[in-house]
Amino acid sequence: MIGVFDSGLGGLTVVKEILNKLPQYKIIYFGDTARTPYGTKSAETVNRYSIENTEFLLEKGAKIIVVACHTASSVSIPTLKKTFPEIPFFEVVTPSFKQALRLTKNKKIGLIGTRTTVESGIYNQLFSQADPNIKLYANPTPLLVPLIEEGWLKKPETRRIIKKYLIPLKMKGIDTLILGCTHYPLIKKVIQEKAGKRVKLVDPSEEIALEIKNFLKNNPELAKNLEPDGEPEIFVSDITPNFEKIAQLFLGRKIKLKKINLE
Ligand code: DGL
Secondary structure, three states: OEEEEEOOOOOHHHHHHHHHHOOOEOEEEEEOOOOOOOOOOOHHHHHHHHHHHHHHHHHOOOOEEEEOOHHHHHHOHHHHHHHOOOOOEEEOHHHHHHHHHHHOOOOEEEEEEOHHHHHHOHHHHHHHHHOOOOEEEEEEOOOHHHHHHOOOOOOHHHHHHHHHHHHHHHHOOOOEEEEEOOOHHHHHHHHHHHHOOOOEEEOHHHHHHHHHHHHHHHOHHHHHHOOEOOOOEEEEOOOOHHHHHHHHHHHOOOOOEEEOOOO
């Protein structure tokens, strides 16, 4: 199975894209709803959670692990690869970085995401290695996750906040903007409107699905061993009626959540 984890339900935007591009495989998802958000926590804590989430998915039969959470992708990949050296990991940072590099013409790239993602410095590191002339302008946008989870996708308040967050990036003249959080594909249209037509958006959920597709094409032996399609299984560490609604918002259809206890 393809195992996917996120700090909560936002990672279902990634599941939606994987289902679009790879409908032939079964997905098992774990959303750490009891401990969400990760974006305000230290790298050390996020690393510990990421290891536990991976252990759970491997026990359930996952053969590859997709870290859908941008925060965990920004800080936990070295730890995960060291802890589980045999397992292929996919994360959202590298494909987003590559796509931004392909898209930018003026070498001015913007990034929005949680505080932990922005403060991790991972994108600065990647871009400065790839091309020292690239300027990365990053702005943490912590208010967006709760607004999206409330379903305030197009409200005037949300639009105003997005506009305010994007002003400093626009003033720097960015031509490419990385949507560095699981939740942002849901407000992509408003972000595009506020960023302006000139700015190209990088949506990690699309990029990572393509990366997995390529990997499976080049690794037919592993692909053969993956369980064929079926309804995705969605596990969470806490459940409330509101979580069901949020899951539906992200996945675009109704889905049953199963609660598990990680301890
Ligand atoms: N999943 C997180 C991310 O993509 C957003 C929510 C959180 O802070 O846990 O960074």
